[in-house]
Amino acid sequence: MPRETSDPVPTAPVIRSDVPGSFAWGVFHERHPKLVQQVLDALPYGPAQRAAVQRLLVESTTDVLEPLGEDAPDAAQWLEWGEDLWGKPWGEAPFLWAESYFYRRLLDAVGYFRPGAWHGVDPFAPFKNAELAGPAVDDELAALNELDGLPEARRAQALLSSALWGNRADLSFRITAGADGQTASDLVADDSTTFCAELERTRGGRVCVVADNAGRELLPDLVLIDHLLTCGLAAQVVLYVKPQPYYVSDATTADVLASVERLRTAPTRAAGTVGERLWQAMTNGALVVRTHPFFCAPLPFHDMPADLRTEFTGAAMTILKGDLNYRRLVGDRLHPPTTPFTETTGHFPTPVAALRTLKSDVIVGFDSETVARLDSSETAWRTNGHHAVIQVAARH
Numbered sequence: 001m002p003r004e005t006s007d008p009v010p011t012a013p014v015i016r017s018d019v020p021g022s023f024a025w026g027v028f029h030e031r032h033p034k035l036v037q038q039v040l041d042a043l044p045y046g047p048a049q050r051a052a053v054q055r056l057l058v059e060s061t062t063d064v065l066e067p068l069g070e071d072a073p074d075a076a077q078w079l080e081w082g083e084d085l086w087g088k089p090w091g092e093a094p095f096l097w098a099e100s101y102f103y104r105r106l107l108d109a110v111g112y113f114r115p116g117a118w119h120g121v122d123p124f125a126p127f128k129n130a131e132l133a134g135p136a137v138d139d140e141l142a143a144l145n146e147l148d149g150l151p152e153a154r155r156a157q158a159l160l161s162s163a164l165w166g167n168r169a170d171l172s173f174r175i176t177a178g179a180d181g182q183t184a185s186d187l188v189a190d191d192s193t194t195f196c197a198e199l200e201r202t203r204g205g206r207v208c209v210v211a212d213n214a215g216r217e218l219l220p221d222l223v224l225i226d227h228l229l230t231c232g233l234a235a236q237v238v239l240y241v242k243p244q245p246y247y248v249s250d251a252t253t254a255d256v257l258a259s260v261e262r263l264r265t266a267p268t269r270a271a272g273t274v275g276e277r278l279w280q281a282m283t284n285g286a287l288v289v290r291t292h293p294f295f296c297a298p299l300p301f302h303d304m305p306a307d308l309r310t311e312f313t314g315a316a317m318t319i320l321k322g323d324l325n326y327r328r329l330v331g332d333r334l335h336p337p338t339t340p341f342t343e344t345t346g347h348f349p350t351p352v353a354a355l356r357t358l359k360s361d362v363i364v365g366f367d368s369e370t371v372a373r374l375d376s377s378e379t380a381w382r383t384n385g386h387h388a389v390i391q392v393a394a395r396h
């Protein structure tokens with residue numbers, strides 16, 4: 001796809017999953033087998049679906065990329081997205097592309113798009129439901145009572161922080177991270193002052209939020225959205241979700257509805273009030289939930305189609321949540337970590353804020369001291385999910 005903007009052409013190597021020992025290699029060879037087992041344990045799929053899922057595991061680690069069947073509703077779209085890749089080993093495709101296609105093929109294997117009993121059944125719903133129903137969520141929602149009465153700036157900081165660290169709760173991450181990732185954490189790039197100042201400067205505009213995971217990430221996202229609307233920092237919020245199940249726990253419209261309901265029916269006052277306000281906001285158009293096929297595309301946001309670009313255009317800010325959205329925003333490449341964030345996000349049609357815990361190799365916008373400090377820690381700081389960034393590219 002031709003580059004439509006005048007931003008610099010990236011030269012950093014595109015990440016692939018064919019380097020043994022690399023993080024991306026581990027996703028295909030270690031994480032996916034565990035994920036698939038969990039999916040097969042969580043729902044009583046029949047023998048044909050189980051066999052198809054196992055075939056996908058083998059194909060994605062040892063074989064070449066096969067296109068979707070002609071009867072798939074999005075077969076033509078994927079043929080185009082993969083036009084240079086079909087017939088090549090999975091590991092030779094960009095990691096972002098291959099991982100995305102893995103999730104699309106998993107839906108295929110479990111019959112998500114086929115007429116029949118499993119049509120439209122989210123294979124990740126058992127995990128999402130269990131998380132939303134869990135006692136940890138009750139505790140988190142009860143803590144909202146304590147924010148009442150705080151000055152607006154302090155409340156905003158607390159809600160921003162919850163939305164940021166909510167990303168650490170991603171179910172896919174916990175498959176290999178063990179427990180809940182509740183070890184020492186570190187905010188390694190913090191543009192939160194710019195974030196708040198920018199929203200104040202554009203007060204009353206439209207803010208877009210590109211959601212990441214359902215459950216314990218989406219709940220604090222929704223609470224932050226309620227804050228933006230209630231304080232008048234945004235007159236309208238457009239929440240973008242995935243059109244279909246994706247990357248294990250990514251939020252769909254059904255997940256938004258379940259989360260709003262969870263808030264509305266929470267036993268604690270503050271959460272219930274937020275839930276009621278969000279319900280009203282949805283009914284009067286202050287909060288709009290939207291989706292687009294491109295949110296499950298295997299491509300960076302640089303390549304977003306014109307209709308989606310037009311939708312974003314004019315927003316005061318777009319908040320992108322999570323690791324995958326970050327990869328798609330800055331490009332899934334081994335950038336030098338000191339590459340300016342603004343240099344990699346200039347293609348996006350609006351000012352952007354990334355709220356992300358680090359769960360893959362991609363990183364930009366660091367100063368060299370921070371990189372040296374993290375490198376000397378001899379931990380897998382880029383991928384272990386203990387660190388986070390709030391990075392903002394304002395345009396004025």
Ligand SMILES: O=P(O)(O)OC[C@H]1O[C@](O)(CO)[C@@H](O)[C@@H]1O
Binds near residue numbers: 027170172321327
């Ligand atoms: O839910 P998030 O924050 O987007 O994280 C998803 C991340 O998980 C992985 O699928 C595996 O770690 C990454 O490749 C991906 O970027």
